Amino acid sequence: MIFAFDIIILVFLVVAALISLSVKDLLSASMIYGIYGFLICLLWAEMGAVDVAFTEASVGAGVSTVLLIATVFNTRRRSSD
Numbered sequence: 001m002i003f004a005f006d007i008i009i010l011v012f013l014v015v016a017a018l019i020s021l022s023v024k025d026l027l028s029a030s031m032i033y034g035i036y037g038f039l040i041c042l043l044w045a046e047m048g049a050v051d052v053a054f055t056e057a058s059v060g061a062g063v064s065t066v067l068l069i070a071t072v073f074n075t076r077r078r079s080s081d
Contacts, residue, residue: 010043037062
């Protein structure tokens with residue numbers, strides 16, 4: 001394991017999580033959630049858990065992000081502000 005690479009991924013994970021929580025737009029939050037899933041995938045792969053990384057890439061960064069974006073596009077606002 002490369003310690004510096006782990007720290008860099010950890011910093012990016014925390015930044016992506018904070019941005020995802022603070023952004024107001026649901027589409028942006030969904031996209032940042034996909035980036036977060038990809039970073040988790042990189043972390044699992046770097047730690048040697050390739051099967052978990054593949055599952056995270058396909059489900060966490062792939063299917064979940066697509067479903068969230070599809071949900072945002074199919075949601076209508078009640079007010080016009």
